[in-house]
Amino acid sequence: MAGKVEKILIPNIGDAAEVDVIEVMVKTGDSVTEEQSLITLEGDKATMEIPSPKAGIVKEVTIKVGDKVSEGSLILTLQLESDAGIVDEKHEDSVSQKNDSEEKIEKKSAQETAVEKKAVSAETSVPVESKSNNFGSVQKSSMIYAGPAVRRIAAELDIDLSTIQGSGPKGRIVKDDLKKILNAGHVSAGMTIAPLAKVDFSQYGEVEVMPLSKIQKISGANLHRNWVSIPHVTQFDKSDITDMEAFRKAQQVEAEKHGVKLTPLVFIMKAVVKSLCAHPTFNASLDSSGQQLTLKKYFHIGVAVDTPNGLVVPVIRDVDKKTLFELALELANISQKAREKGLTIAQMQGGCFSISSLGGIGGTAFTPIINAPEVAILGVSKAQIEPVYMGDTFKPRLMLPLSLSYDHRVIDGAEAARFITHLSGQLNDIRRLLL
Secondary structure, rough: OOOEEEEEEEOOOOOOOOEEEEEEOOOOOOEEEOOOOEEEEEEOOOOEEEEEEEEEEEEEEOOOOEEEEOOEEEEEEEHHHHHHOOHHHHHHHHHHHOEEEOOOHHHHHHHHHHHHHHHHHHHOOOEEEEHHHHOOOHHHHOOOOOOHHHHHHHHHHHHHHHHOOOOOOOOOOOHHHHHHHHHHHOOOHHHHHOOOOOOOOHHHOOOOOOOOOOHHHHHHHHHHHHHHOOOOOEEEEEOOOHHHHHHHHHHHHHHHHHOOOHHHHHHHHHHHHHHHOOOOHHHHHEOOOOOOOEEEEOEEEEEEEEOOOOOEEEEEHHHHOHHOOOOHHHHHHHHHHHOOOOOOOOHHHHEEEEEEEOOOOOOOOOOOOOOOOOEEEEEEEEEEEEEEEEEOOEEEEEEEEEEEEEEEEOOOHHHHHHHHHHHHHHHHHHHHHOO
């Protein structure tokens, strides 16, 4: 006995004509739900999934990967759901032999699958911008079951979808699968970046092979993870520290009595704490799920120290509770320990915010990499005398370049601009540190 069969056609897809079919998601005999994706099309600037307008069983698929279609082209014929039970007598006989408990389990499973499919279809059916060739090649792979939105994200992050076991219906790769990889810090495992070529440099001249230090190997892996998994943005500014420097130099005799050298860095640390108080989002960490932000009520500042074996970041605790002289003494001691490999693991943990100062070396600006799980880092370059227009004339002022890198998942551009402006203001007039 024949049931009602309906032709499913390409709907209105705008002005697009002769659009390529890059994925067929169903086959003859499949049961589909309303709004479940059937095929994926790729135009000049976008891709889109075509959902089923009704539920039922696929009778015949009349389209294949590589076909060119336009509005009104036939995709498949569908046995509507209301008549699906009388389509296949063999299928009907097998169903009649099941006991009541098996039928209940099957119905529940089918309902859950339908809900999941609707969610996936709704999530990925929006047209998205097509990217580079590797994106297109991933889409055209018949072995990968994922929608355009997931493919776009994977292409942007260089994640190889062929290495992922999808958790969606029929093994479909969904956004949650990508999130798990990112949160676990395993992005590099799925990268499609071509490996570096092996080159015998000795064929061009004399060479010397020098292995990386242990610190370089460890920090290199962490820096790579942080750079890949955190969306970095860097905000630049300059702070007039003319008055601060005059005060600092005037206090050197007093500093010598305390047995310390008062450096610009301790003033910067104090100013950073003031800015963290005013902008608490910078004194925070994003949890592994990417859903919750932990705001910290303490102020432990990490300071990058250049050592013969590589860069290390010891942490100075409770900066808000210590005087400039106390900070100067602790900074000198912990830096010396770092250079002599005398730091403990505990002395490099628990930081809220990091400072990387290259002022003693040079440079005008740079983009420091965030030290996860922190959400921001301040880079400090070499101060220079510059002409600054004040009142009705130019005056020589000592300007300090600042580079603030921040996690764009947590902090937006306006907030970052306010933070660095507040910080610059603290350094411009150090009397504000007393407020």
